[in-house]
Amino acid sequence: MDKELRNALEDFSQLKVLVIEENTLIHGVLTDALYDIGIKEIRCAQNAYYALRLCDEMHFNVVICSFNLQSDKDGFHLLEELKFNGHVNKSTVLIFLSADTDESLVNSIIELQPDDFWAKPVSPSHIQKRLKHTLQFKKQLFNIYQAIDNKNYSKAVYFADRHLLDKSLQKYYPNLLRMKGEAFLSLLEFKEAEAFFKGLLKVYQYSWVYLGYVRSLLRQGRIEEITEMLEQLTEKPDTRFATHDMLAQYYIEQEDYPQAYLEIKKAAALAPRNIERNKKYWDLARLNHDHKGQYKATKNIAQNAKNSVHDSPQLLLNCIRAGIDLACTLTDNKSDAILKESELFIKQLETEYDDSHLFKEQILVAQARIHNVRQENERAESIVENHLSLRTSTEIEDNLDKVKVFHELGMREEALIILKAIKNQITGESLTSQVVNKYVEQEMEERQEIHFTPKHLHEMAVEHFQKKRLQPAFESIQQALTLAPSNAKFSISLLKILLAMQKTNELAEPHFDAAQKAIDVLDGMKFAGKNLETVNQLKEQWLLVEQ
Structure with a gap:
């Protein structure tokens, strides 16, 4: 595959190009322009579904994708799925098309690191000029991209150093330096990364240089040395999103969860499509007892994951659960409005997913909790006594919700038994595991001391x-x-x-x-x-x- 791509970058007639765009008129403009520079194999898809089918049939060297797909999933989630299935990697030439240039969309595009971004409408001359430049760049730095695809970051540094000695590649130096710095960070060589980016700051004023330098110091826990720089970066449109995201990671590592939550909220607002970030937003919201934030985060996840590789009935279940948690804190008519919304989510889950029968117990737990919030205790107790057991699920969220229903009905010993089982389920040393583990510890402590809902x-x-x-x-x-x-x-x-x-x-x-x-x-x-x-x-x- 690598040899095939290298040959195709030398000879455009061997390139395979996929165009994903709803507008057939734009298909025509793109295909005509691509034919004129010698590209012969061009396939077009009007939606994500057919794009994925084409990728299953053949491998494409160039993917030109509209960010604004409407019929099934947007370009962000389509690319996630293409990467997940191995259809797109660092060696693939990836170009985004969009007529929209608002900040949240641009942040999302930057996060996906495409090779180029074309604003609609596009002209044939623009297409040809930009694509030739991008293909030339890809060809010259092919070995570095290949090393990054293989996660061989030491080799990426080696190739970057070799290319930086070649004066004929001088116009590519900033890109080479950026990839070298990112490789240092991927190797967790933060001292080397710090010295590297600090040296670049004397020559370049690029945003990625400042962000790389900040990241290298944050990973060493040295935030006090860059407080002024952080203030400046959070005010600039091209750096504030990445800075808030890095700060959230830093404060989680420092176990300063309130501050981490403030930062992740800002990052999620600036780039709302990323599911993993929204999950972090959700975890930090509940750890900080922000029930409205928790409900908002779970709804964001369900909405943005719709028809994507992340889509799952579990996401609707999480909306239902967060809604009930919020209703437990409200003392007026707003509580019943939220509960009604949770009941609508239950109906949606049962009608939209063919495997909803596999979630029968989880739905019963939610229904029992809804009855309990409405003070229909007998109905809640009937569901628990006749349908629920202490048997735990493989899903931590299922077990946490079962803890809540037992606890809310005064069955505190049963709740603590399941909480202890959950504690044993949490594995790994990731930041997500750290936050979830802290949340479970908090739940155990509070449910031992506090016996009622807010x-x-x-x-x-x-x-x-x-x-x-x-x-x-x-x-x-x-x-x-x-x-x-x-x-x-x-x-x-x-x-x-x-x-x-x-x-x-x-x-x-x-x-x-x-x-x-x-x-x-x-x-x-x-x-x-x-x-x-x-x-x-x-x-x-x-x-x-x-x-």
């Missing part, structure tokens, strides 16, 4: 408050805030309880700390009308207490 705890706090049992009311609302720390209604209730405790001389040092946390939460939110009036009044009253 919604139920708030209801208990209100009842205690109305009956003048202020210390039990405070303890209940504190537990609710442990599980849902950004809930505005819980924070408002906490301040009301503390103001009542001040009148009965029950305040102590921990109460002041709790009040400050609640005020910080409220300060970070926007209120209007009667809600704004209530919040301002409570804050003013508490300020008088502190004086």
Whole structure:
């Protein structure tokens, strides 16, 4: 295959080109331009389905793909699938077409590292000029691409050094230097990478040089040396996405999960199509008790994975579960609206996937949890007693949801048995495993100490408050805030309880700390009308207490 591609780069008549584009008029423009420079084997597909079928039939040296495919999956997810199936590698010439140049799309394209990006509409002269340049570049640096495809990064450094001695390749020096730096990082030679990129900063002002230098120092835990540079990079459109992504990785390694979450949210917003990043967003959201963020992340994953290699009934199940988790924190009509949405997801799962019968127990767990949130305890208990067992699944998420249904129904011993089994399921030293492992540890600790959902705890706090049992009311609302720390209604209730405790001389040092946390939460939110009036009044009253 390598010899065939090398020969094809020498003789265009041997090249095999695949064009993936919905518009047949653009097919005509591209094929005519390609024929005119000697390319004979050109296949066209109007959607991802036929593109994948063509790739199964033959290997293409050049793939020209529209990013804006609409009929089945977009160019981002199609390329993921082509890479996953081995149809596209570093040696393949990959070119993206798009009429759209908004920041999130450009970030997604950069992340896929195509050889070129053509903005529509394209002219024959533009096509021929850009493609000839790209093919020439690919031919000259073929051995480096081959080494990278084979994950032989030491050999990639060797070839880069040899090419950098060849003055006839001077116009390719920046690309060679970039591949050499990335090879150092792939080899985990961070000291060498630091020295390499630091030297380049004296000569080049390319974004990738700054990003490579930052990455090499972050991987050594030396963030304090580049704080000013990081601030600058997060403000520049061409570097902010990659910088937020790197910082998220860094803070996860440092076990600073709140800061990692802030960074991954920014990165995911700037490049929303990447499934793995959205999964990290989801894991960090639940670790930080952000139930709205968790629900948003699972819906993003399901939406962006639709018809892609990542598509799975499990993704809808995760939406259902995150929705129920969120509903457990809401105290008004919003809770039932979320539960109804979860029920719609259940129907969607049952109708859209032929193998939905394999998820019967998982659906029953979700239905039992929905009944429990609605305080239909008998119906929830009936499902658990008649259909569920302590037998664990191979899927960690299935087992976590079973823990929740047992715990929410007061079956705490059963919940802890499954949690311990989950702990043994988590393997690997990846950052994802680290975050999930921390989340399971947190679940074990909280479910041993806290026996109710945030919604139920708030209801208990209100009842205690109305009956003048202020210390039990405070303890209940504190537990609710442990599980849902950004809930505005819980924070408002906490301040009301503390103001009542001040009148009965029950305040102590921990109460002041709790009040400050609640005020910080409220300060970070926007209120209007009667809600704004209530919040301002409570804050003013508490300020008088502190004086």
